[in-house]
Structure formats: C-alpha cells, structure tokens
Amino acid sequence: MPLLDIRNLSVDFATASGQFRAVDGVDVNVDTGDILAIVGESGSGKSVSMLAMMGLLPWTATITADVMSFGGQDLRGLTPRQRRKIIGKDMAMIFQEPMSSLNPCFTAGFQIKEALRLHLGLDAKERHAKAIELFEMVGIPAPEDRLKAFPHQLSGGMNQRVMIAMAIACSPKLLIADEPTTALDVTIQAQILDLLTGLQRETGMALILITHDMGVVAETAERVQVQYAGQKVEEQPVGDLFETPHHPYTAALLAALPERATSRKLPTIPGVVPGQFDRPMGCLFSPRCQFADDRCRNTPPAPCGPELGLARCHYPLNAKAEATA
C-alpha cells in the first residue's frame, strides 16, 4: 500500500463570483522513500492540492476525493482534532517564503520547541537538546545562539533551515516542500536542495517537491507529475519525462528550456493558464496547444495508459517511439 494515495482530488472555492475549481481530479501517489516533483505554471493548483490534504485551506474550499489515505488512514472526514495529530508530526510542510513563514514575535527556539512539546511530549531539557540536534542536522551554525534569535535577525536561507528543522522535528513520514527555494539566492537554493535530498536519504521519508524549476526537477526528483490548470496532465520517472514527454504541455515546457536543467524559471509558453472565467470546454490546454484541433476544443481528453505517462491528451506525443521501443 502506498504511503500517500490520493485519487480524483478536486477542490472548489466559493468566491464572490461563483464556484472556482482550483484542483480538478488530481491523483497523487507516493511511497515511503519516494521523491516526487510536482511541476506546473503558477495557478495550476499545486499548492492548493497539498494544502487540501493537510487540511489547511480556508472554509471557502470544498474538497472531494475518491480516495485520500495516508499511511493506511483515511484523511477524508477526519475531525480537526484527529487531523492535528497527523499534521506537523507524520506529515509536514514547508513553504515558499521563509521570511514570512516564521512568527516574528517568537524566537526560532520557541517555535521549534513548540512542535516538540506538542507531538513528542518532551520536557524542557529534552526539547532543548533535541532542538540543538535538529539545528545541527540542518546545518545551522552556533545553534545555541540561533535558538534565541528572532526570525528578522536571520537570513532567508537560515530561516528556511529553521523551517526545515521544524518540519522534520517529529521525524515525518512525508515532507512536502512547496517551492522551498524560490525566494532564495541561487547559491543558497542549491544548498537547501542538497539539504532536503540529504535529509530524505538519511531518514528515508518521502518527499514531495513542488517547483517551477525544471532544473530542480532534473537534479532532485525521481518521479515527476506535471499539473496544468488544476489537472494532472502527465506523470513519468524523471529520465523518461525529459527524454520522451507525452503531453504537449510537458513538451512545450521542455522545448522552451534554453539548455535543459539550467534555467531557473519555467520557460514562457505563449498564453496563460485559464482562470475562473475562460476555462475551455474541451482540453484545458487547447488554447495554447500547437496540435489542437476541433476534437481537442470540444471533448476533454481522458488520461492515457501508464505506457503513455498517463498523459491527458487525445494525441499523445512519442506514442510510436514508445510502442516500438
């Protein structure tokens, strides 16, 4: 049984102008020890799908799923109290903006020890020792002093290390990193990614890495899931995805890379992700797809089989190559 099994997850927001479907039938599968990357342009529902699973969306969100289980436990219909026993302990998440993700009024030490007390029930001395150990694990120099520091006294990279230390404090089975390096300098980015993959190897936890950056994907992930406008459009192991993308959107992402794996941001594909009011009838990518025809514009495609990377497309690419290979 996979560690995390989500099938047909949808999230609708009640907005002033009506319902808006931010996540539309997404599947996510992660096993212990996996590194899964979720890639897609801004607004493709990457964050929302993970926040839905953590139970961190505002009450305006309606979440539906056929299956949503974590470690054998059904996450649907958990009471808030039951969910709080899981999140922050077995399932942890770090966010994009390290500077604003830590509470400015409390020291780094207070914030990490809080999690240790809540989930592990350690006493003050044990908490202190464990906090120091965690800070050392994530490469924070002079941990004693840093425990006493307020977030505004630390750099962005240092704050992200504090966030990571906090997230791994209770040895989670799954860590979700939502664009953990987007707000950081390039050199720091690489350090943080090394840290995350290193910790993943050491602890054997599963890692979901949400990113814009194909370079990050190539270096860190094992499996990639491409999302577009709230849907999962393709999923493949990293190597195969780079070699033989099946969905035209994936192909466009890769083709627009000047040199593969060196660009920092997702390349620009003409057009934008459809929003609440301009959702196409058929394939959501059809307005921007160079292969689109009437069938694409009128009939939404169903996902293909696993041999075609589950591509949500009427005319998957590299189909022949795959068949003859």
Place this chain on the structure above:
Amino acid sequence: MFRYLLSRLLTFLPTFFGVTIISFAFIRMLPGDPIIVMAGERGVSEERYAELIQQFGFDQPIWRQYLDYLGGVVQGDLGQSFVTKKPVWDEFFALFPATLELSICAMIFAVALGLPAGVIAAVNRGKLFDRTLMSTALVGYSMPIFWWALLLIIVFSGMLGITPVSGRISLLYYFDNPSGFMLWDALVSDQKGAFWSALHHLILPTIVLGTIPLAVIARQTRSAMLEVLSEDYIRTARAKGLAPGRVNGVHALRNALIPVITVIGLSVGTLLAGAILTETIFSWPGIGKWMVDSIFRRDYPVVQGGLLLIAVMVMIVNLTVDVLYGLINPKIRKR
C-alpha cells in the same frame, strides 16, 4: 532602549511647556472674575477687591503672571487653591487615587471584554457574532457618556434597584482611607461587607467610563487579528498541528497586540476626559469632579495645576506604552 527612552523624555519638554501655556490661558479665557465668583452672593467691598487683586498678583501684566507661575512649576510648586488654601499638589494626590481606581477598573473592564470579543469576532469573521459585535461596538463608540450613564442609572438603580447611584462606598462603613484606593482600604479594613460595597459602587461608573475604550479595543483587536490571520506564519502554526486556541490566542494575538497596545495607550487620554463626566454624574470624588468644580469656582491655580498634572500622567502612560510596545515587538527591542 535606554537611549530611546531618553530621546522620548526629551520630546516631553516642549509638550510640557505647551501644556503650561494652554492651561494658563484656558482658565483666563473663561468669562468671570475669580474674586467676584469667590465672593458669591455677599459681594465684596472695593478696598477688599483691590487688596485681593494685589494678593493674587492679578495687577501684574499677564506675561509676568505666567512667568511667576512657570517659575513655581519648575520648582515643583503649583500654588494653592484660592478656595481651600491647600497646595494644589496635595489636593491632587488626595483625589487622584479615586480617579485612578475608577480608570483602572474601566480599563480592565474594557480590555477583559474587548480583547476576547475582538479575537472571537475575527476568527468568526462575517458570522452572526461578528456582525452583532461590530454593530454594538459602533453604537458603544458613538454613545454620549451622559446619556448612557443616565440610561444605566434608570435601569439598574431606578427600575431594578441593584446598583447605587453615587459615591464610592455605603455610608454604613467608615474607615481610614490611607492609600486612597477604596477597594484596597476596604479589603484591609476588616469590616464585613465593606469590600463588596465598594465594588458595588464601582459597577456603573466602570461600565460608563469603560464603554468607549471597550468599543475601540474590540474593533482594533478584530481588525488587527484579521490582518494577522492571513499571514504565512499562521499557516505554519496550523501546519504544525497546533490547536486553534493556541494558533489564535498565542501566535496571532501576540502579533495583533502590537497595534492594540497603542490604541489602549491612546484611550487613556479618552479615559481621563470621560472620567470628568463620569465622576460628575456619579459624585465620584476624583480629580475629574475636582477639575469641574474648580472651573466653576474659577480656582485658577487648581485648574492650571490640575491640567498640568493630568497631562503629565498621560505622558507617563504613553511612555509606559512605548516601553511595553518595545517589549512585545522584538523588531523594535533589538534596534
């Protein structure tokens, strides 16, 4: 922090002198000759009038009078009351505890109700509690104190007969009042029921005086909380698995308090203004009532000195708020 305090203290100087000028000018702008007013119905003979004019220094040019006054102030001498002949300083400190007691109770009332109400409203934004609370707060904020006090007196004292309408304690009790704080002195007086009687007398004045600060604090807490609740670090706190009580009451409230503390400090000024009316309505023997009585008697030294001391009190409170603000906001503390 020390340098910060020092610089704040320096900014007090101009304010201080400003207040001496304003209070000096204010009472002299009121129509009515203090000597005539003092003499009352009996009137005063011409010789006696001239004598008094000289005695009080009213024959001097106005700038001379001011400088004399300022000279006294700088040496810590605020003069004597025309009426009681007692030093203004002594009168002030005899009456100040009564006002302080009432103000502290009103502030506790306002904070104890306003903070939780604002937090609950923000957490339940847009729901019935929130909307009810916010419209009530608006009414409370715009309520004329006088009218509100009379309404409460009519209902609670008149119709229900459960609260006294004036004074600080029932006449049944008599004991020394060395600290000036009736609640405290009643408590240590060993007289059965004295404390409850004092508390009983505080209820209506406290509500009347605390209503506007209560409304202000509730509204400010709500808006500060709403802003804070959408911050990333609140999501982080929830992602840790913390219970809503801790997320809202510790992580969010601590940040929301920063603007709320400022508002609490500012409402101390409002509170003193309100105390003047409240004390007059409830015959509360504090500095508010003292000031009003002295204005009617044209008791120049008392009005000047009293205003000045009130201003100094407000300045001290503001300074305390600044220090508190630094303690609660680490970004300022470390600067």
